[in-house]
Amino acid sequence: MKRRNFIYLSGVGAGAMMLPNLPAFGTPIDPAEALNQVDARIKKELADVALNMAKSKGASYADIRIGRYLNQAVVTRETRVLNVANAESYGVGIRVLVNGCWGFAATNNVTKDGIAKTTERAVAVAKANAKIGGKPVQLAPQKGFGEVSWKTPIEKNAFEVPIKEKVDLLMSVNGAALAGGANFVNSTILAINEQKFFASTDGSYIDQDIHRLYPNFSVTKIDAAKGAFETRAALSSPVGMGYEYLNPVESEKVKGIVTRYKNRYDMLEDVKNATKNATEKVSSKSVEPGKYDLVLDPSHLWLTIHESVAHPTELDRVLGYEANYAGTSFLTVDKLKSGNFRFGSKNVNVVADRSQKGSLGAVGYDDEGVQPKQFDIVKDGILTNFQTIRDQAHVIGLKESQGCCYAQTWSDVQFQRMPNVSLAPGKAKLSVDDMIKGVEKGIYIVGNGSFSIDQQRYNFQFGGQLFYEIKNGKIVGMLNDVAYQATNQEFWNSCAAVCDESDYRLGGAFNDGKGQPGQSNAVSHGSSTTKFTGVNVINVKRKIG
Known part of the structure; x- marks a missing residue:
C-alpha cells in the first residue's frame, strides 16, 4: 500500500470511529x-x-x-x-x-x-x-x-x-450553532450508493x-457555573432519497413546540433551534419520577419500534439463531400460531414494507430476488406474522418469502434482516395539538436518546432528546433527565391513540448491526405521534464529579 x-x-x-452510523x-x-x-x-x-x-x-x-x-x-x-x-x-x-x-x-x-x-x-x-x-x-x-x-x-x-x-453547508450549520452560543458542534453528511x-x-x-x-449534527452547550452541559442532535432522518432531501426551499414541516420535518429537511434551521434547545435544557427542571401519559413524536418512537417490535419479530431471532450474540425473543412460534396473542392495544397496527418510498430499506427486490410486499406483523393488537426469507417460510406455514433478505456487501452471505417496520397511523382525524389537549399529566418526547433492552426484547428503558411537561392539556415547560421503563406488552397495550396520516413521518437506523460476523442494515420505521397512558418515568440525572 x-x-x-x-x-x-x-x-x-x-472519521468512522467518530460516527457510530458510518x-x-x-x-x-x-x-x-x-x-x-x-x-x-x-x-x-x-x-x-x-x-x-x-x-x-x-x-x-x-x-x-x-x-x-x-x-x-x-x-x-x-x-x-x-x-x-x-x-x-x-x-x-x-x-x-x-x-x-x-x-x-x-x-x-x-x-x-x-x-x-x-x-x-x-x-x-x-x-x-x-x-x-x-x-x-x-x-x-x-x-x-x-x-x-x-x-x-x-x-x-x-x-x-x-x-x-x-x-x-456544514460550515454554515456549524457557524450558526456557534453564533447562537453553542460551545461545540459537529456535523456530517453521509451518502451511500449500492449498485x-x-x-x-x-x-x-x-x-x-x-x-x-444521512445529514446529521450534534450541538453541545456548557454552563460552567453549574458544571453542567447538554446536547441536542439533529432531528433529521436518514433516508432512501437523493440530495433533494436537503432542499430547504421545499422543506415540509409543521411548526409547533418543535419543527416537525417530513419529506424534506432544513439543516440550517434545525441547528439554530437545536442551539436554543440545548441552552434551555441546561436550566430546565429535573423530572419527578412517577406515572405519566407519554406523547411520543415519530423522531423518538422509531427507535422504540425498532428495538421492541422489529427485532423481536425477526424469525431467526425467534428460532434462537441469534441467541449466542444478540439474544432471543419473548415472542415464540406457538404464540403466533395461536392466532390470539395480544401484543398491544387495538390501536397498534404494525406493518412491514420494503417498497416504501423514501425509506432506508426501499428496494425493488431483496437479495434473494424476491419482490417485497407490505404485510402485517400486528393487526388490531394481535400478533399475526414474523419476518421471513426463503429458507424460513415453511417454519410458520408460509408458501413464499416475505422479501426480508439482505447482505451488507458482496463479500457477506445474505440472511434475514428486518424490512421497514412501522406503526400505522390512526384512521380518525387527530393532530398533535388535539392529542396534547387530552392529557392531564404527561410528557411530550422528541428525538431518540440512549436506551436499554434485555436479551429477549421484553424489559426496556428509553430516553430522548427533548422533553416537555404537559399539565391539564397544555405544554408548561421543558423537563430534563427523563427516561421511561416498561415491559413490552405493558407498553404497547397502553397505546391509547395514534395521530392520523397527516402527521406520519419516518425515522430510522443508518446501520443496524446483526449476525456473526456482524453485518449492517439500513432500515426505516414510520409512525404518527402516539399517546401511551400510565407509563413509569424515572429520573436519570447525571452526577458530575
Whole structure:
C-alpha cells in the first residue's frame, strides 16, 4: 500500500470511529469515479458463468450478487473539516444449494475465471456442510423475473453534488450553532450508493441502483457555573432519497413546540433551534419520577419500534439463531400460531414494507430476488406474522418469502434482516395539538436518546432528546433527565391513540448491526405521534464529579 493511501485510509478510519452510523468503507476513489456504472450486459455474462458452473457441479439452486458499494462521508467540527472520504468496494458473492446444504464464497476478482473458481469453492463448501448432516434446506418457491431493473426514485444524486457545496453547508450549520452560543458542534453528511446485480437459477437478472443519505449534527452547550452541559442532535432522518432531501426551499414541516420535518429537511434551521434547545435544557427542571401519559413524536418512537417490535419479530431471532450474540425473543412460534396473542392495544397496527418510498430499506427486490410486499406483523393488537426469507417460510406455514433478505456487501452471505417496520397511523382525524389537549399529566418526547433492552426484547428503558411537561392539556415547560421503563406488552397495550396520516413521518437506523460476523442494515420505521397512558418515568440525572 502506498503511503498516501495508508494516510488516507487512516483518516477514513478516524472519521468512522467518530460516527457510530458510518458504514464500512472500501478502497479510496476519486469522487468522479462514483458516477461510472458497470454495464448490466457485462454483469449478466459474468453471472451466467457462475450459474452454469454451479448447475454442472450438482447445485439444485444458485445465485450470484455482483455488487459495487460506494460510500462518501464529509465530517466537520466547529470551524474545521475533519475528513472527506470517498470509497468503493466491488466484488462478487456466490451462494449454492447442494445436497440440501448451503455453500457460499466471494471474490474481488470480477472476471469470468475468478467467478468460475469462486463458484467451485462455494460448491465445495456446500458439499462439506452436507457431510455434517441435519435437516435439508427447504427453499420457498420463487418465480424468475427475467431481466429487470429498479432504482431509488431520486431527484438529485448526492455523488454528483460537489464536495465544496457539502462543506459549505456544514460550515454554515456549524457557524450558526456557534453564533447562537453553542460551545461545540459537529456535523456530517453521509451518502451511500449500492449498485447491485442479482441473478439466480430461477431465471432472474435484476439490476438495482440504491441510494441513501444521512445529514446529521450534534450541538453541545456548557454552563460552567453549574458544571453542567447538554446536547441536542439533529432531528433529521436518514433516508432512501437523493440530495433533494436537503432542499430547504421545499422543506415540509409543521411548526409547533418543535419543527416537525417530513419529506424534506432544513439543516440550517434545525441547528439554530437545536442551539436554543440545548441552552434551555441546561436550566430546565429535573423530572419527578412517577406515572405519566407519554406523547411520543415519530423522531423518538422509531427507535422504540425498532428495538421492541422489529427485532423481536425477526424469525431467526425467534428460532434462537441469534441467541449466542444478540439474544432471543419473548415472542415464540406457538404464540403466533395461536392466532390470539395480544401484543398491544387495538390501536397498534404494525406493518412491514420494503417498497416504501423514501425509506432506508426501499428496494425493488431483496437479495434473494424476491419482490417485497407490505404485510402485517400486528393487526388490531394481535400478533399475526414474523419476518421471513426463503429458507424460513415453511417454519410458520408460509408458501413464499416475505422479501426480508439482505447482505451488507458482496463479500457477506445474505440472511434475514428486518424490512421497514412501522406503526400505522390512526384512521380518525387527530393532530398533535388535539392529542396534547387530552392529557392531564404527561410528557411530550422528541428525538431518540440512549436506551436499554434485555436479551429477549421484553424489559426496556428509553430516553430522548427533548422533553416537555404537559399539565391539564397544555405544554408548561421543558423537563430534563427523563427516561421511561416498561415491559413490552405493558407498553404497547397502553397505546391509547395514534395521530392520523397527516402527521406520519419516518425515522430510522443508518446501520443496524446483526449476525456473526456482524453485518449492517439500513432500515426505516414510520409512525404518527402516539399517546401511551400510565407509563413509569424515572429520573436519570447525571452526577458530575
